[in-house]
Amino acid sequence: MVVKDWMSSPVVTAAPTASVSAALKLMFLRKVHRLPVVDDHDKLVGIVTRGTLLELDTPSTTTAIGAVMTPTPFTTHPLTPIEHAATRMREDGRLVGIITESDIFDAFLELLGVGRGSTVTIALGDIAADLARALDAIAAAGVPLNGVTSLAHRGSSFALFSLDEKDRRALVHALATVGLNPAETHVPG
Numbered sequence: 001m002v003v004k005d006w007m008s009s010p011v012v013t014a015a016p017t018a019s020v021s022a023a024l025k026l027m028f029l030r031k032v033h034r035l036p037v038v039d040d041h042d043k044l045v046g047i048v049t050r051g052t053l054l055e056l057d058t059p060s061t062t063t064a065i066g067a068v069m070t071p072t073p074f075t076t077h078p079l080t081p082i083e084h085a086a087t088r089m090r091e092d093g094r095l096v097g098i099i100t101e102s103d104i105f106d107a108f109l110e111l112l113g114v115g116r117g118s119t120v121t122i123a124l125g126d127i128a129a130d131l132a133r134a135l136d137a138i139a140a141a142g143v144p145l146n147g148v149t150s151l152a153h154r155g156s157s158f159a160l161f162s163l164d165e166k167d168r169r170a171l172v173h174a175l176a177t178v179g180l181n182p183a184e185t186h187v188p189g
Helices: 020-030 048-053 101-112 125-139 164-178
Strands: 033-038 043-048 120-122 147-153 156-163 182-186
Touching: 020 033, 020 048, 043 048, 101 125, 120 125, 120 164, 125 147, 125 156, 125 164
Parallel strands: none
Antiparallel strands: 033 043, 120 156, 120 182, 147 156
């Protein structure tokens, strides 16, 4: 997965000369929390957040967002892998999209298969051997999977299997036949 698959485009933007009140109105109307600030050539020059604008003590009709923006935010290329992405975008100096923490979180949940049924997690001692053993057992039992993800956390390794709820019991049984017992299961509520 790459940034362009998750970014919002076209981007809602404003000029540095826009007033704080106009920027807030635009943000509320378009339901965005961050507003990239671009020059006359659509080059990104800064960014403002709804929270920052709401916290200002200055008159919002006379203050330009260029005076309160975060200048030159960090950017990334649209083909950057999502796991390396931050919340900034650029392509040839022109703004082509924006990706936020919410977009990254949604991509993470999609990667894990959360929301598409159930998940079953097992601890992995020898990552390659245990994962191969698990997949062989699952294939032999004919249990269909929606996805498999391996991850490391606090010195331990895990495999997360996502599947339809109706297949969860068969998956747990298949794993148990090769001595791999679920560390955790999740059933959507």
